[in-house]
Amino acid sequence: MKYLGWRLLHGVGLLALLSLLSFMLSQVASGDFYSQLRNDPRISPETVAALRAQAGIDRPFPIRYAAWIVAVSRGDFGYSLAYHRPVAPLLEERIGATLILTGAATLTTWLIAVPLGIWSAARRGKWGDRVSTVAVSLVLAVPDLVLAIALLVLSVQTGWLPAGGKISRGYAQMGSIQQLRDVAWHMVLPVTVLVAGSTPVLIRHTRASILEVMEAPFAMSARAQGIPRRRLLYRHLLPAALNPLISLLGLSLGSLLSASLLVEIVTGWPGLGPLFLEAVMARDFAVVLAVVMLSAAFLFIGNLVADLLLYRFDPRIRTVD
Amino acid sequence: MNRRWRIGLTSIFIALVVAPLLLAGFVAPYPYAEQHREYPYAPPAAVRFVKARPFVEVGGRWCEVRLLPGNGRLFGVAAPCVIFLSGTDGNGRDVFSRLLYGGRISLMTGLLSAFLSLALGLAAGVVAGYFGGWPDWLLMRGGELVMALPWLYLLLATRALLPLHISAVEAFVWPAAIIGAVGWVRPARLIRGVVLSGKERGFVLAARGFGAGHAYLIRRHLLPLTGSVVVTQATVLIPLYMLAEMSLSFLGLGVEEPMPSWGNMLTEASHYHALILHRWLLAPGVAAIPVLLGFLLLADILLDGRHD
Amino acid sequence: MMAEPFLSVRDLGKYFAPRRWWRKARSGRWAIRDVSFELQRERTLALVGASGAGKSTLASCLALFETPDSGDVRLEGRALRHTDVQLIPQQPAASFNPRFTAGEALAEPLVIQRRGRRHTRREIVERAMEQVGLSPDAVSKPVMEFSGGEHQRLAIARALILEVKLLILDESLSALDESAQDQVLDLLSDLQREVGLTYVLISHDLTLAERMADEIAVMDDGRLVEHAPTAELLRAPRHPRTQELVQANLALSEDGPPL
Numbered sequence: 099m100k101y102l103g104w105r106l107l108h109g110v111g112l113l114a115l116l117s118l119l120s121f122m123l124s125q126v127a128s129g130d131f132y133s134q135l136r137n138d139p140r141i142s143p144e145t146v147a148a149l150r151a152q153a154g155i156d157r158p159f160p161i162r163y164a165a166w167i168v169a170v171s172r173g174d175f176g177y178s179l180a181y182h183r184p185v186a187p188l189l190e191e192r193i194g195a196t197l198i199l200t201g202a203a204t205l206t207t208w209l210i211a212v213p214l215g216i217w218s219a220a221r222r223g224k225w226g227d228r229v230s231t232v233a234v235s236l237v238l239a240v241p242d243l244v245l246a247i248a249l250l251v252l253s254v255q256t257g258w259l260p261a262g263g264k265i266s267r268g269y270a271q272m273g274s275i276q277q278l279r280d281v282a283w284h285m286v287l288p289v290t291v292l293v294a295g296s297t298p299v300l301i302r303h304t305r306a307s308i309l310e311v312m313e314a315p316f317a318m319s320a321r322a323q324g325i326p327r328r329r330l331l332y333r334h335l336l337p338a339a340l341n342p343l344i345s346l347l348g349l350s351l352g353s354l355l356s357a358s359l360l361v362e363i364v365t366g367w368p369g370l371g372p373l374f375l376e377a378v379m380a381r382d383f384a385v386v387l388a389v390v391m392l393s394a395a396f397l398f399i400g401n402l403v404a405d406l407l408l409y410r411f412d413p414r415i416r417t418v419d
Numbered sequence: 420m421n422r423r424w425r426i427g428l429t430s431i432f433i434a435l436v437v438a439p440l441l442l443a444g445f446v447a448p449y450p451y452a453e454q455h456r457e458y459p460y461a462p463p464a465a466v467r468f469v470k471a472r473p474f475v476e477v478g479g480r481w482c483e484v485r486l487l488p489g490n491g492r493l494f495g496v497a498a499p500c501v502i503f504l505s506g507t508d509g510n511g512r513d514v515f516s517r518l519l520y521g522g523r524i525s526l527m528t529g530l531l532s533a534f535l536s537l538a539l540g541l542a543a544g545v546v547a548g549y550f551g552g553w554p555d556w557l558l559m560r561g562g563e564l565v566m567a568l569p570w571l572y573l574l575l576a577t578r579a580l581l582p583l584h585i586s587a588v589e590a591f592v593w594p595a596a597i598i599g600a601v602g603w604v605r606p607a608r609l610i611r612g613v614v615l616s617g618k619e620r621g622f623v624l625a626a627r628g629f630g631a632g633h634a635y636l637i638r639r640h641l642l643p644l645t646g647s648v649v650v651t652q653a654t655v656l657i658p659l660y661m662l663a664e665m666s667l668s669f670l671g672l673g674v675e676e677p678m679p680s681w682g683n684m685l686t687e688a689s690h691y692h693a694l695i696l697h698r699w700l701l702a703p704g705v706a707a708i709p710v711l712l713g714f715l716l717l718a719d720i721l722l723d724g725r726h727d
Numbered sequence: 728m729m730a731e732p733f734l735s736v737r738d739l740g741k742y743f744a745p746r747r748w749w750r751k752a753r754s755g756r757w758a759i760r761d762v763s764f765e766l767q768r769e770r771t772l773a774l775v776g777a778s779g780a781g782k783s784t785l786a787s788c789l790a791l792f793e794t795p796d797s798g799d800v801r802l803e804g805r806a807l808r809h810t811d812v813q814l815i816p817q818q819p820a821a822s823f824n825p826r827f828t829a830g831e832a833l834a835e836p837l838v839i840q841r842r843g844r845r846h847t848r849r850e851i852v853e854r855a856m857e858q859v860g861l862s863p864d865a866v867s868k869p870v871m872e873f874s875g876g877e878h879q880r881l882a883i884a885r886a887l888i889l890e891v892k893l894l895i896l897d898e899s900l901s902a903l904d905e906s907a908q909d910q911v912l913d914l915l916s917d918l919q920r921e922v923g924l925t926y927v928l929i930s931h932d933l934t935l936a937e938r939m940a941d942e943i944a945v946m947d948d949g950r951l952v953e954h955a956p957t958a959e960l961l962r963a964p965r966h967p968r969t970q971e972l973v974q975a976n977l978a979l980s981e982d983g984p985p986l
Contacts (some may be wrong), residue, residue: 115564120576124579124582127580191598230444231611233713236712239711239715241665243665243666243685244708245709247685247689248704250694254691255695261694351569355569356569356570356572358669359569360571360669363670364689374572378575378672379672386576393568394568396569398567565943621818621819621827624792626811627792628791629836629839631839635839657728703882
């Protein structure tokens with residue numbers, strides 16, 4: 099498990115460096131939270147200066163960074179000037195919302211894409227494979243943004259799905275089962291968009307991966323021994339083809355989080371996305387920094403999990419270790 | 420169909436869907452900022468053919484649509500009449516015209532930022548792969564740092580460093596610069612790999628045996644090797660960066676009004692009233708699909724070529 | 728006092744270790760060690776030995792592909808330069824950029840050394856192609872369209888263009904069939920007389936060494952263990968490794984034609 103230790107150390111180092119870099123860059127950024135006030139003739143420059151002093155923005159960089167590190171180690175990630183609250187509780191509300199969206203999307207994507215990819219690979223060059231290949235390219239060409247708005251139009255026009263948000267009015271009065279159903283109902287639209295965005299990529303990779311192991315000598319000899327086709331596909335080929343897909347699990351998390359940011363904003367889902375956008379707009383750097391670090395941590399953890407799965411399932415890696 | 424044919428056909432398809440965008444000044448019936456205050460949220464014009472001549476209905480009157488009406492535009496209608504093929508927005512601006520001009524901006528952003536990414540990636544990749552040692556280490560660790568963030572988060576965080584509102588020209592250049600600058604890592608890694616294996620090839624060793632310097636080896640032997648990777652990456656990056664521009668502008672952090680882009684036009688389309696009443700505002704999103712499809716197909720063919 | 732030898736190699740050593748830029752190499756091994764020999768002008772020396780004995784490393788050091796970690800190589804009493812020596816590899820096709828034409832490939836050393844102008848370069852290239860028995864009309868043919876034996880000739884021509892004095896033939900003939908081998912051998916011995924070249928032939932094949940070399944040096948485990956005129960070495964091998972090689976070669980030639 100020396101390998102895991104190294105990965106952890108590497109990741110922590112990377113995050114630390116990232117925080118230092120982001121913090122430094124936020125210093126050279128043009129304008130801060132109070133820049134808008136300065137343009138307001140009713141507020142005197144002295145007041146703005148006093149506010150900045152109070153918020154500690156005018157202190158020298160090393161002191162501020164140290165203060166930030168202390169805040170992180172205390173677990174509150176600094177103080178949001180826009181919300182007049184510590185950042186951590188703000189984030190807590192949002193993280194869950196984003197994770198439930200990306201989690202549901204990942205699960206659905208895999209459930210749809212892997213069987214479709216296998217199906218397509220098994221019928222390589224035939225009619226069904228060609229149709230699915232073209233369909234995959236077509237779906238890929240529809241931007242998530244456009245799909246999200248189009249689905250919103252559809253749900254507004256037909257009333258089949260709620261038009262954005264996470265909960266209905268009167269949520270507080272519902273029983274817990276109803277509350278769960280309500281949230282699930284609101285999740286359908288954003289999750290559909292995310293799944294539509296990530297499924298084509300995974301179908302392609304599954305197909306390519308299966309096709310590659312089909313050509314492998316062990317598959318040839320298995321076929322020559324007369325192992326039934328279905329058994330060959332699921333018992334012999336799929337496990338071997340899964341390994342490259344597992345590392346994709348970690349990699350695709352980045353694009354999924356990005357897509358989620360956009361979809362959350364379009365559909366009014368109260369996740370990290372809208373919070374981040376507001377913070378960027380308001381120059382609320384404590385929040386920006388916290389979200390940056392958090393998304394990097396998600397990505398790192400995702401890749402770590404993928405690596406561990408790979409370590410568990412792929413004997414070749416263990417021998418290298 | 421063989422590969423060369425498929426590349427040719429896809430390129431023709433791209434040229435066809437991109438041409439109206441590049442010729443926006445000619446194809447669009449109106450300038451992108453021209454407001455028709457009397458027609459806010461006008462629905463798409465109904466075009467009827469009478470004896471093979473096209474007419475549009477405006478306020479109960481029928482006006483003939485003329486080809487090359489003499490104002491330097493492809494088509495138009497005589498003065499009191501107006502033609503809004505895809506309706507108008509809240510300011511009475513012709514969505515069809517803005518869609519063409521906006522597409523041009525989105526496309527240009529995609530091209531410019533892809534060019535920037537590839538230039539940076541080429542420089543970083545060649546330096547890292549050729550010289551190795553600490554420059555390689557530094558560049559690759561820097562790349563890891565960039566890749567540690569989901570790309571849209573990275574894009575927004577980088578955007579947060581710049582002033583919120585910027586002038587019109589800057590508003591076009593900055594998004595392209597950010598998108599391009601942030602995307603250097605992937606091409607750099609690929610090019611590093613090519614250079615790394617290339618510098619061990621017999622003809623490079625031979626040229627070194629003749630006493631060739633670094634500049635000669637890179638220019639004459641190694642850069643030509645990276646050619647196919649660069650072309651393939653360009654086709655991968657252009658649609659990706661067009662999407663990035665759309666996202667940034669949609670969020671109000673990219674190309675700004677009154678200059679149209681597919682992204683900032685969609686902002687209005689996502690407002691609640693538009694969802695119910697003004698669905699034609701989604702047109703730029705639909706227009707994006709064939710353009711993106713063309714580039715994606717081309718990238719597929721080129722990437723596939725590696726296995727041929 | 729004896730005259731200055733043409734080529735003199737003193738205590739040459741090359742150390743290979745997994746190196747990182749931030750720390751000194753920790754563990755590694757000497758690929759060649761304490762190699763010393765001398766060679767007179769217009770003679771041919773064959774370096775033989777089992778694979779892994781360090782022949783190719785020595786060739787790389789002699790061709791200036793690698794910088795030795797100890798000792799030095801001198802030619803006519805001064806340090807060896809890029810323009811003195813060329814290596815002809817086993818697969819010369821790989822040593823030509825597939826995007827180049829024969830003319831571009833042969834002119835490359837001149838371009839790198841900034842010698843001559845465009846038209847004088849072309850003359851030099853065409854003359855070199857004639858010298859190695861290739862038609863000067865093929866100057867604008869892409870290098871990839873030449874055959875294996877022709878690649879060998881192109882590589883020799885490229886060396887001639889630089890007017891090198893020393894050619895390292897690193898298993899250069901091993902990949903050719905017998906008739907092509909004979910032709911290139913004839914070409915090489917003609918050139919040796921006409922231009923005054925000196926050869927170092929790296930080979931695992933003692934038969935080839937016997938045919939071509941004036942003297943043979945045997946390498947084992949990175950060291951030069953025996954160095955003697957060809958006939959003498961084959962008649963009375965002294966080092967056990969040499970004896971093995973000679974016997975193996977005898978066995979082969981008794982069983983049938985050499986491979």
